[in-house]
Amino acid sequence: MISINNLSFLIGSRALYDEADWHIKPGDKVGLIGANGTGKSTLLKLIVGDYTPTSGSISMAKDLRIGYLNQDLLSIDSHHSILHVAMEAFERQNKLHDEIEELLKVIETDYSEDVLNKLAEKQHEFDALDGYNIEYRAHEVLAGLGFSDEDQLRPLNTFSGGWRMRVMLAKILLQDPDILLLDEPTNHMDLPSIKWLETYLGSFEGAIVIVSHDRYFLDRIINKTVESRKGKLTVYAGNYTYYLEEKALRSEIQRGEYKNQQAKIKQEERLIERFKAKASKAKMAQSRMKALEKLDRVEDVDDDNPTVNFSFKFSKPSGRHVVRLENVSKSYPNINILENAEAIIEKGDKIALIGANGKGKSTLLRIIAGTEPFSGKSEHGHNVTETFFAQHQLESLHLDNSILEELQAFAPKHTDTELRGILGCFLFTGDDVFKKIKVLSGGEKSRVALAKSLTTDSNFLILDEPTNHLDIQSVNILIQALQQYEGTFITVSHDRYFLDNIANKIWFIEGEKIKEYPGTYAEFEEWDAKRVKPAPKPIPVKQEESKPKAITTPAPNVQQQLKKLNDQLKKVEEEISVFEINVKKLEAELAREEVFSDPKKLEEVNLQYLTEKELLNAAQNGWEELASEIMTLEG
The missing domain is CATH 1.10.287 (Helix Hairpins)
Known part of the structure; x- marks a missing residue:
């Protein structure tokens, strides 16, 4: 299907890929993984021809239909409805529809056999291409991605970038390509839409290549994992969980080979050192030295799983009750979020607030943080000190500070070693810590803001989508950090692996009330699948x-x-x-x-x-x- 041979790609003097090989076969469902900066998104751009390889080749059939979703599509603009934009996927059907309409106008005055035959041919092809169902299909896919019937009639340019990305994904899915290249498709999605997409991709008959930091999403779809690392592409014949197990096994074997080889090298070096000064043995020593120089060296195993190496400090523990909400009501035009809702957050609670977009998750976090107007009462308990992390917090970063200076000013109780340790966890290593905030990308600024939140003196954290812009390694670091954190937190995230590893309570908004499930996310999922959801209308009997x-x-x-x-x-x-x-x-x-x-x-x-x-x-x-x-x- 697609053959990548001896691919090299240089950015300046840095080789992002160095004679890498990979063959994508029909039916492959591949997760393309690797740390940020290892070239995953770049590889997709190389495949579609946006970039040209420095050397090597990428070959495929000329008629191969590729559906490519990338973050550049966030900026797409249109005054047409999103239903119209999604239906642009049916290029041939739309053209036939217009031609049929024209012929129907002609036939009002021209009943010739030639016109009738043309009309019959067009209608037959239109029917064969399932043209009469294209609007229904577009409607179905958009609904699955979270758009209401009313939303589908709104112009694309009235939606935010994240929602526009969903429309572009719908259009790509409706094109029914031979291969899907999906770069972070679950970014900007809520859990119901992610689950719908999993089901859709599970039945997709073509090949799929997915770049994603959502390991649960990968596990449910892919049958192969390809790791981009040190300029090479390594294939593992299974999903992400299989990859972790297989890589651990390969690393153990490599570590053993490395130790054995190092022992042999030291033995040879001792022999050479002993005999090189003796005339009778000098030739033998020289021969052994040359053999040693030509030896194909086994590399030691790098640690790809950094751990949190600093302690979390807050000067005052909170009282038993951290936040109490009473008779909280909140609404926007045309939508009620909460009505006389009540809830309590207690010391030590690790709460995951979940639900579909538009149900009020971020609004509730802002109410708790005291940054959102509402009616009712929100009361913080004794000695509660909070830090609120959200994407808009990026605006509070000091642009002329270096990354390290930003953390030094915010967390003076931590040593530079501790601060550099946490920055390293979030992919700022070596001289990276001296970069000015103003030169960072949006994703890099997000990681700096998150690192600041984790060095806080607060005993209560409010985290709104903290896993956005993080790769799998950084998500693991965040999990470790929150598992060690002795305070209280509430978080919104669509990363189920993250939620399942940090939460001991689940909150969700239902019927304009705050509901609580006392358990992990996995336990909640099992319970939620069995329960009877509230009907949209009461049953019309007593x-x-x-x-x-x-x-x-x-x-x-x-x-x-x-x-x-x-x-x-x-x-x-x-x-x-x-x-x-x-x-x-x-x-x-x-x-x-x-x-x-x-x-x-x-x-x-x-x-x-x-x-x-x-x-x-x-x-x-x-x-x-x-x-x-x-x-x-x-x-």
């Missing part, structure tokens, strides 16, 4: 019948209780029959051309379908509860 509940107060006798439960069960079975009929009717309605070809009708019918489906699910779960209670009483 409340006690809408979702039957098991009777917990003893009845005068079991027979009366059983009769009551069986009567309720019968009513619920009747409701289920009605809901099942309604769902089937609406499924048939959604399949009708006059519905799915009309966006307004499609939106109306789809909403009805989702509502009936929720009602059916709720009734079925209620039936199961009743049946379980009946079996217990009969048992």
Whole structure:
């Protein structure tokens, strides 16, 4: 499919790639990994022809269709609706549609056989290309990526860069290319959209190359891992978890070979030193010396997993209650976030605040930090000192400071060695620490701001998307740092590996209330998959019948209780029959051309379908509860 042979690429005098080889085969699902600065994004640009190799070759079939998502697409602008932009993917279908429209106009006055034949040919090709379903397909993909029906009719230029990137991803997916090259596709995505994309890519029949720092995302999609390191590309025949295990095994073997070779070299050097002064042995010593010089040396294993090597200090521990929220309400035009919500953060809580974008996660963090107006009460406890990390905190960096000076001014209690240690963890090594803030990229500034947050004297951290712009190694460092941190924190992130390794409580906003799950993210996921989600509308029957509940107060006798439960069960079975009929009717309605070809009708019918489906699910779960209670009483 794509063959990379002896690829070298120089930036100035630095060789980003040095005679690297890699062959991408049909059906490969590849995670391209490596530390920041090792050339992952550059390699994708080399493949698509944006850059030219210094030497070597990249070859592929001329008709190979490549879908390439990169961060440059953030700046794309258009006054067209995002549905229109996504549908630009169907280039041939759109052209045929325009030609058919023109021919239909012509046929109003010209009934010639030639015009009729042309129209028939165009319509046949349009139908063969599934042209009548392209709007529905675009709508489906955009919905999966988090766009509501209303959003899809808004112009692209009214969305932020992150949301525009999702539109570009939708367009690329709809093009159905032979190979997808995806550079950090989950940046700017919330968890529901990431999970949808995982499902979509899991069924994608072409090849995929993904650059991502989200190891859970990689594990669920890829079947090969390619590491970009020291100018070479090393292939591992498995997902990211397999790569870690296999690399550890290879490193252990290499470390053993290195030690054995070093022992042999020292032995040879001792022999040479002993015999080189003796005339009878000088020739032998010279021969051994030449052999030693020609020896193919085994390199020692580099430590690719730096660890946090400084202690976290805060002068005052907080009291038991860190933050108490009471009767908190917050809304924006056309959307309610919270209404009379309550919550409490206690000392030692490590909270992950999760949910879809637009549900108020960052708003809630700002309310806790005291930077967002709201109604209600937010009260900090005794001795609570906080630090708030968010992307806009980059603006508070002092541009004329060097990186090291920025941390020295913020954390005077830490030694320069400690500060350089944490900066090294976030990829600022050697003379990098003397770079001025003003010359750094956005991602580098983000890492500096995060390093500052971790050297704080605060006993309460508020972290909004701290894993953005971090590679996998830096995410691991952040995990280690937060695991060692003895204070309290609340964080928003879409990196599930990160969340699963740092949180002991999960918060989510549902029904305009703050809900809490007391456990890890993995435990929450398992619990959330089993629970019944609130229906968008109440079931249109009496409340006690809408979702039957098991009777917990003893009845005068079991027979009366059983009769009551069986009567309720019968009513619920009747409701289920009605809901099942309604769902089937609406499924048939959604399949009708006059519905799915009309966006307004499609939106109306789809909403009805989702509502009936929720009602059916709720009734079925209620039936199961009743049946379980009946079996217990009969048992």
